Amino acid sequence: MIYQGEALSVQLLQDGIAELSFDGKGSINKLDRATLLSLEQAVTALEQTPDLNGLMLTSRKDAFIVGADITEFLDMFDLPQARLDDWLSQANRIFNRIEDLPFPTVSLVRGYALGGGCECILATDFRIGDVSARIGLPETKLGLMPGFGGTVRLPRLIGADNAMEWITTGQDNKADVCLALGVLDAVVDTDKLQASAIQLLKDAALGKQDWQAKRAQKTAPLTLDKLEAAMSFNTAKGMVAAKAGPHYPAPMMAVTTIEAAARLDRDQALRIEQSNFITLTQTSVARALVGIFLNDQFIKSKAKQAVRAAEPARKAAVLGAGIMGGGIAYQSAVKGIPAVMKDINDQALTLGMNEAGKLLNKQLERGKIDGTRLATVLTGITPTLSYDGLQGVDTVVEAVVENPKVKAQVLAEVEAHVADDTVIASNTSTIPISTLAKSLKRPERFCGMHFFNPVHRMPLVEIIRGEQTSDDTINRVVAYAAAMGKSPIVVNDCPGFFVNRVLFPYFFGFNQLVADGADFVQVDRVMEQQFGWPMGPAWLLDVVGIDTGHHAAAVMADGFPERMGKSGKDAIDVMYEQQRFGQKNGKGFYDHRRDRKGKPVKEADPESHELLATVAGERSDFEPDDIIARMMIPMINEVVLCLEEGIIDSPAEADMALVYGIGFPPFHGGVFRYLDKMGLAAYVALADKFAHLGPLYHVSSGLRQMAADNKTFY
Ligand SMILES: NC(=O)c1ccc[n+]([C@@H]2O[C@H](COP(=O)([O-])OP(=O)(O)OC[C@H]3O[C@@H](n4cnc5c(N)ncnc54)[C@H](O)[C@@H]3O)[C@@H](O)[C@H]2O)c1
Numbered sequence: 001m002i003y004q005g006e007a008l009s010v011q012l013l014q015d016g017i018a019e020l021s022f023d024g025k026g027s028i029n030k031l032d033r034a035t036l037l038s039l040e041q042a043v044t045a046l047e048q049t050p051d052l053n054g055l056m057l058t059s060r061k062d063a064f065i066v067g068a069d070i071t072e073f074l075d076m077f078d079l080p081q082a083r084l085d086d087w088l089s090q091a092n093r094i095f096n097r098i099e100d101l102p103f104p105t106v107s108l109v110r111g112y113a114l115g116g117g118c119e120c121i122l123a124t125d126f127r128i129g130d131v132s133a134r135i136g137l138p139e140t141k142l143g144l145m146p147g148f149g150g151t152v153r154l155p156r157l158i159g160a161d162n163a164m165e166w167i168t169t170g171q172d173n174k175a176d177v178c179l180a181l182g183v184l185d186a187v188v189d190t191d192k193l194q195a196s197a198i199q200l201l202k203d204a205a206l207g208k209q210d211w212q213a214k215r216a217q218k219t220a221p222l223t224l225d226k227l228e229a230a231m232s233f234n235t236a237k238g239m240v241a242a243k244a245g246p247h248y249p250a251p252m253m254a255v256t257t258i259e260a261a262a263r264l265d266r267d268q269a270l271r272i273e274q275s276n277f278i279t280l281t282q283t284s285v286a287r288a289l290v291g292i293f294l295n296d297q298f299i300k301s302k303a304k305q306a307v308r309a310a311e312p313a314r315k316a317a318v319l320g321a322g323i324m325g326g327g328i329a330y331q332s333a334v335k336g337i338p339a340v341m342k343d344i345n346d347q348a349l350t351l352g353m354n355e356a357g358k359l360l361n362k363q364l365e366r367g368k369i370d371g372t373r374l375a376t377v378l379t380g381i382t383p384t385l386s387y388d389g390l391q392g393v394d395t396v397v398e399a400v401v402e403n404p405k406v407k408a409q410v411l412a413e414v415e416a417h418v419a420d421d422t423v424i425a426s427n428t429s430t431i432p433i434s435t436l437a438k439s440l441k442r443p444e445r446f447c448g449m450h451f452f453n454p455v456h457r458m459p460l461v462e463i464i465r466g467e468q469t470s471d472d473t474i475n476r477v478v479a480y481a482a483a484m485g486k487s488p489i490v491v492n493d494c495p496g497f498f499v500n501r502v503l504f505p506y507f508f509g510f511n512q513l514v515a516d517g518a519d520f521v522q523v524d525r526v527m528e529q530q531f532g533w534p535m536g537p538a539w540l541l542d543v544v545g546i547d548t549g550h551h552a553a554a555v556m557a558d559g560f561p562e563r564m565g566k567s568g569k570d571a572i573d574v575m576y577e578q579q580r581f582g583q584k585n586g587k588g589f590y591d592h593r594r595d596r597k598g599k600p601v602k603e604a605d606p607e608s609h610e611l612l613a614t615v616a617g618e619r620s621d622f623e624p625d626d627i628i629a630r631m632m633i634p635m636i637n638e639v640v641l642c643l644e645e646g647i648i649d650s651p652a653e654a655d656m657a658l659v660y661g662i663g664f665p666p667f668h669g670g671v672f673r674y675l676d677k678m679g680l681a682a683y684v685a686l687a688d689k690f691a692h693l694g695p696l697y698h699v700s701s702g703l704r705q706m707a708a709d710n711k712t713f714y
Pocket of ligand 1: 322
């Protein structure tokens with residue numbers, strides 16, 4: 001044994017060949033600070049061991065190293081910059097020392113070698129993987145960029161263009177791609193990894209493999225002439241600007257880092273990387289994106305607890321084969337939980353099955369699945385017009401029309417046809433769960449399960465706990481949502497639950513802006529381009545459906561009359577009265593059609609401007625900041641109320657529900673991260689400026705107190 005640490009060890013194998021093996025405490029290897037320290041000691045031990053002829057880096061886990069320890073990030077970013085600099089310098093010193101060892105080195109890669117794990121294997125002269133190898137630098141997805149030499153070694157190994165693609169997209173890459181590009185020197189059977197590595201090191205020691213040339217390539221400047229360089233970097237910048245956009249600075253920073261370091265040797269290039277990495281750690285975007293990653297881990301861990309506590313769903317039933325029911329049955333079957341899909345209408349069943357077929361065919365065309373898989377999924381959905389098919393079903397999702405009477409009847413009927421311990425969930429978007437529960441004999445076995453449209457794509461499922469819902473019911477439905485590959489978040493019951501309750505105040509802010517003379521096209525543009533929403537409010541209403549929005553707005557006004565009560569006709573009413581239901585019938589705020597490729601396109605429609613003029617004051621231009629404030633304050637205040645009232649359990653879950661349910665711009669991290677960034681006192685001052693607009697703009701006393709006490713949510 002040459003070295004033994006907590007997360008790794010080094011031993012002598014044979015013929016002067018040493019193996020440094022990562023073996024972290026948990027189920028995976030991470031490059032956390034403790035592991036780095038250990039790695040440093042191991043390298044010192046290697047440097048001091050005489051007569052070594054080669055080194056291989058391996059992992060005792062199924063994956064090599066999954067990356068740095070992201071749970072350490074936010075605290076670390078708060079450190080004085082000199083300390084951050086020390087951390088990066090330490091890591092870079094270690095990898096440089098590995099790269100400079102006086103004998104050849106090779107990494108053996110099974111499974112993931114991501115982020116710091118990828119940068120670690122880039123420090124060795126060779127890399128051999130098996131087919132399970134997945135290599136990549138995902139840092140830009142967290143608003144960061146590689147900081148342990150990735151922007152320096154990868155372009156020198158596979159060329160600037162390939163490296164920029166890897167780094168700016170953050171995708172991981174399969175073994176065959178890595179082999180073709182030269183990130184891997186060979187791909188061999190898993191059981192031959194070690195023997196191949198030993199052979200390679202022996203060959204290298206005998207001079208049959210020019211390991212020093214490999215090393216020189218990584219430590220020298222990039223081999224690009226001026227013209228090539230200009231072309232490469234300009235193309236990359238153009239692509240990154242178009243794809244990442246102005247709200248996500250990390251990919252562009254990665255490109256300019258590689259460019260600035262192109263003519264420099266390793267050590268000078270690393271200094272540029274280090275300094276730019278630190279710049280990114282200080283951005284609110286990195287904080288927001290790292291925060292989202294950590295929040296996602298948090299909701300996953302909560303779902304895992306439910307999965308451990310509950311009986312898994314084995315057979316489901318979905319009532320209603322419409323847009324939502326069809327989507328839910330499909331998603332269930334795709335994830336291996338067969339679903340009976342019941343409707344009262346034969347045509348609806350056909351439509352539901354056709355939709356599932358279309359989704360599967362698309363995957364078949366793209367080569368993602370084969371015909372057998374397509375058939376298996378389709379036979380997992382059983383269309384039926386009768387309740388007889390529901391025998392043996394343990395989980396029911398009701399997704400019939402949004403009508404309380406119909407739902408009450410359907411729920412009572414289905415309860416009579418299933419076992420006592422079958423859980424029943426409603427996908428209602430507006431009717432309180434405790435109201436629907438009244439039609440059931442076993443309200444403790446009932447809860448809400450609010451999916452978002454389109455079901456197969458939207459990650460969030462809101463699970464709504466009614467007054468009488470039991471913990472076991474919640475656990476089983478959470479476990480079912482998780483098994484469907486979704487991110488379940490449990491909320492308490494109230495009109496609109498969490499997501500719609502906070503979305504509608506935003507729409508009411510929109511109504512009021514239009515009433516005060518704002519142009520809905522300008523509002524959309526500002527909310528999309530400046531705030532970063534995927535769709536502005538008018539466009540979103542058109543996509544949701546004006547009829548649906550109109551109905552839900554009435555429910556919210558009823559539920560919260562003091563804040564959301566109506567004071568006359570508004571923009572949504574105008575569209576509704578004119579039966580301009582949005583995308584579904586071609587006209588809403590916008591004119592909708594399909595282009596030649598069948599892609600939906602929209603255009604501002606002068607007619608809707610005329611119609612809106614009937615409920616609006618004189619047309620006036622608004623400052624973008626005022627539009628953002630007037631749109632966002634109602635939503636933010638409502639989100640805060642939901643936390644104060646216990647509708648949602650934590651800022652982390654609220655922020656994830658917003659990002660996953662309605663596409664809240666990830667670079668803001670969610671409402672609570674946004675508030676923390678802005679500072680609560682600054683927010684209160686801003687909201688107070690708009691207090692004259694009505695109760696939706698009034699800050700809660702709780703938030704006012706937090707601001708006075710200089711508190712934060714995270
Ligand atoms: N569409 C959305 O964006 C969306 C999003 C979230 C939640 N929801 C909710 O999902 C539910 C369904 O909405 P949708 O958009 O899929 O509606 P839809 O009109 O597309 O489908 C409703 C289906 O229910 C069927 N149905 C009616 N009565 C029935 C009965 N007694 N038994 C069985 N089936 C019956 C209808 O034939 C129809 O096929 C509603 O509660 C809605 O509020 C919809």
